[in-house]
Amino acid sequence: MRRHYPKRIRPILNRWYSAELDDGAAPPVSQELWQQGANAKAVKTQAHIGEDFLIFTHTMLSGDPAVCSHASPGCLSACVVSQAGMVKVFPQIREGRARLNRAYKANPERYLQQLADQHVSIVDRYHCFGLWRGNTGQDIPLAPAITIANREIKRRGLPRQIWYDYTAVKEYALDPTRPANYHLCFSRKENNSADCWEVLTAGGIVAVVFHQVGNYANHGAYKQRLPETWKVFGKEYPVYDGDQHDIRIPGLFDPPRPDNGEGYIVGLRLKGDYRGRQKAIETGFSLEVAS
Numbered sequence: 001m002r003r004h005y006p007k008r009i010r011p012i013l014n015r016w017y018s019a020e021l022d023d024g025a026a027p028p029v030s031q032e033l034w035q036q037g038a039n040a041k042a043v044k045t046q047a048h049i050g051e052d053f054l055i056f057t058h059t060m061l062s063g064d065p066a067v068c069s070h071a072s073p074g075c076l077s078a079c080v081v082s083q084a085g086m087v088k089v090f091p092q093i094r095e096g097r098a099r100l101n102r103a104y105k106a107n108p109e110r111y112l113q114q115l116a117d118q119h120v121s122i123v124d125r126y127h128c129f130g131l132w133r134g135n136t137g138q139d140i141p142l143a144p145a146i147t148i149a150n151r152e153i154k155r156r157g158l159p160r161q162i163w164y165d166y167t168a169v170k171e172y173a174l175d176p177t178r179p180a181n182y183h184l185c186f187s188r189k190e191n192n193s194a195d196c197w198e199v200l201t202a203g204g205i206v207a208v209v210f211h212q213v214g215n216y217a218n219h220g221a222y223k224q225r226l227p228e229t230w231k232v233f234g235k236e237y238p239v240y241d242g243d244q245h246d247i248r249i250p251g252l253f254d255p256p257r258p259d260n261g262e263g264y265i266v267g268l269r270l271k272g273d274y275r276g277r278q279k280a281i282e283t284g285f286s287l288e289v290a291s
């Protein structure tokens, strides 16, 4: 039976919710770390999958080396989180995200504890089945937060949750000790072909941005064609369309992994305004598809 959730699902703020984490000190941030329906991609993805799973996102201020350690010139220019949407219009959104960056930098361990704690408080209050994208605008190591959350959720007998993300850090993508409910898709950039090859060979999924030459800025982006395959170091991999939704979990909403044990490519169309698009093309962040 489908549940009827309130319009706005909110975590408990300003106190530790998990008794296990409560050492008497106040949590580092007095604001919601998790949001629902806060960005266009999440809304589109939610509409695509229906409401059996709810999507939650956690977005910091992207581009800061402390939270995007493997950002490249190309991805910085094409980053849909910082270069598109409301953050360009409303300074308060930018400041809210910057506050999260500051709290994380001041004490990463405490910040991740609070991220886990707010996650558990949502699951406990609403008993929802969630898809959690913890790195919507950053690329920080989330495994410690997921481990804390998994332990607490199991202890309380709550529904098991799924986490998913994109990352450009090969060590995260290939980490054999990563929690089993954390799914990572590796992001290709102009400077990491060898890492892409390594991840694909190990059975991982790699997201690659493609473009067609012409006027495809802003809403025109979706008219661009994707290639059928992409070749890296002489080996060709199938390309699947990744623009319908952004849940990169093989076999759930994306195709299952091939039987040969290797990964595949998720193709994304280059998005953004004219200038960002040009920069992404010039740097090699986006790969051209012949018209």
Ligand code: SF4
Pocket (backbone or CB within 6 Å): 062, 063, 067, 068, 070, 071, 072, 075, 076, 078, 079, 080, 081, 082, 136, 137, 138, 139, 168
């Ligand atoms: S694309 Fe990813 S790594 Fe690059 S700036 Fe945006 S969030 Fe950071």
